[in-house]
Each structure stands twice: as C-alpha cells, then as structure tokens.
Amino acid sequence: DQQVKQNSPSLSVQEGRISILNCDYTNSMFDYFLWYKKYPAEGPTFLISISSIKDKNEDGRFTVFLNKSAKHLSLHIVPSQPGDSAVYFCAASAIGTYKYIFGTGTRLKVLA
Amino acid sequence: DTGVSQDPRHKITKRGQNVTFRCDPISEHNRLYWYRQTLGQGPEFLTYFQNEAQLEKSRLLSDRFSAERPKGSFSTLEIQRTEQGDSAMYLCASSHWTGNSNQPQHFGDGTRLSIL
Numbered sequence: 001d002q003q004v005k006q007n008s009p010s011l012s013v014q015e016g017r018i019s020i021l022n023c024d025y026t027n028s029m030f031d032y033f034l035w036y037k038k039y040p041a042e043g044p045t046f047l048i049s050i051s052s053i054k055d056k057n058e059d060g061r062f063t064v065f066l067n068k069s070a071k072h073l074s075l076h077i078v079p080s081q082p083g084d085s086a087v088y089f090c091a092a093s094a095i096g097t098y099k100y101i102f103g104t105g106t107r108l109k110v111l112a
Numbered sequence: 113d114t115g116v117s118q119d120p121r122h123k124i125t126k127r128g129q130n131v132t133f134r135c136d137p138i139s140e141h142n143r144l145y146w147y148r149q150t151l152g153q154g155p156e157f158l159t160y161f162q163n164e165a166q167l168e169k170s171r172l173l174s175d176r177f178s179a180e181r182p183k184g185s186f187s188t189l190e191i192q193r194t195e196q197g198d199s200a201m202y203l204c205a206s207s208h209w210t211g212n213s214n215q216p217q218h219f220g221d222g223t224r225l226s227i228l
Contacts (some may be wrong), residue, residue, distance in 0.1 A: 004209065
C-alpha cells in the first residue's frame with residue numbers, strides 16, 4: 001500500500017523555466033511533509049518542509065504547496081538550474097509518529 | 113564536516129555472513145533513524161532511537177537485524193546470516209526533537225550492502 005505516490009518517474013525542463021514536481025498521499029493523518037533531493041552516491045538532502053496548518057512555504061527558489069482537500073503537494077523550482085538535476089523525493093509523517101513515508105522519487109533533468 | 117557520518121560506505125559480503133554498520137549523527141541531535149533503500153524505491157523506515165532508547169521498529173526489521181545506540185550518540189546496525197534480499201542502501205538520519213515542533217531528519221550518505 002503506497003501511502004505517498006510520485007506518479008511521474010522523470011521530468012525534463014529547460015534551464016530558467018519552472019520545474020513542478022507532484023506528490024499525492026492517501027493517509028489523512030499525515031501532518032508534516034518534506035521534499036528531499038538526492039544526487040547519485042549521496043544520501044537525501046533536505047530541501048523544504050511544510051506542516052499541515054499551512055498551504056505554502058517558500059525558501060529561495062523553492063516553494064512547496066499543500067492542498068489538504070486533494071491530498072496533494074507540489075514543489076516548484078524557479079528558475080530551474082542545471083545543478084538542480086537530481087532525484088526528488090517527497091516524504092510525509094503522521095501525527096504522533098516520527099518515521100517518514102517516502103514516495104518513489106522523480107528524476108528531474110534541467111537542460112542547459 | 114558536522115553532518116551524519118556512516119561507515120563503511122560500501123560492504124560486499126557472502127551470503128550467511130554477519131555485517132555491522134556504524135552511524136555517527138549530528139552531535140546535538142537526540143533522535144537517530146535507520147532506513148533501507150532499494151533500487152527504484154524511496155527510503156523505508158526500519159527503526160529509530162531517542163537518545164539510547166529504541167522507540168519503534170518496523171516489521172521490515174526481522175529478528176536477524178539488531179540496532180543499538182548504547183550511549184545515545186553513535187548507533188550500530190547489525191545483520192546476522194545475511195541473505196540476498198538484504199542487498200540495499202542502508203541510510204542513517206538524525207534530528208533534534210524539542211517536543212514542540214517538527215524538525216527535519218538529516219541523512220548520511222549511506223552504506224551500500226551487496227550480498228554475493
């Protein structure tokens with residue numbers, strides 16, 4: 001049972017344009033959501049998070065949007081840069097638990 | 113470097129052997145987590161510690177797996193009688209829990225285990 005789903009295994013975007021990565025979840029008890037970036041041979045690196053009391057959080061070029069009614073979150077990267085090319089994972093944790101449930105990842109390729 | 117450190121980075125062993133991995137968390141972090149990642153999947157939770165207490169274990173953690181955090185600092189994950197299906201990347205993460213807000217987990221670069 002995949003509680004966190006990233007339905008797009010890959011995405012290609014031109015440098016300077018917006019990258020939009022999507023994530024859907026099924027568990028209504030999730031209250032904290034995160035995005036991680038992973039380069040080959042490295043561990044996941046924390047990018048940005050959002051709690052369920054908010055619907056938007058920004059950090060520089062990265063913005064996460066949360067739509068609780070649709071059980072959907074997205075990560076916007078503007079403008080996209082070649083160094084953003086990596087695998088992006090969304091993750092969620094439920095109220096009262098501390099383990100993260102991860103999606104299967106989306107491979108982003110930013111074309112110069 | 114004050115990030116999460118894992119050792120070794122790679123481990124190749126024969127089926128049936130025992131292996132042990134070490135994780136050194138970020139120094140002020142009181143929570144430590146172990147995850148496993150296989151090809152094409154996201155990390156899957158195995159277990160976590162708050163200080164030296166192991167507070168939750170996944171059903172993925174069979175009785176061949178044991179984890180310790182004896183002094184509330186570094187942690188070890190041991191796999192006994194390794195099987196082919198144990199081949200994976202084992203990731204360690206840490207976070208600082210204050211009791212009143214979520215803090216993200218920070219991951220190490222993992223130990224890649226290959227069973228021959």
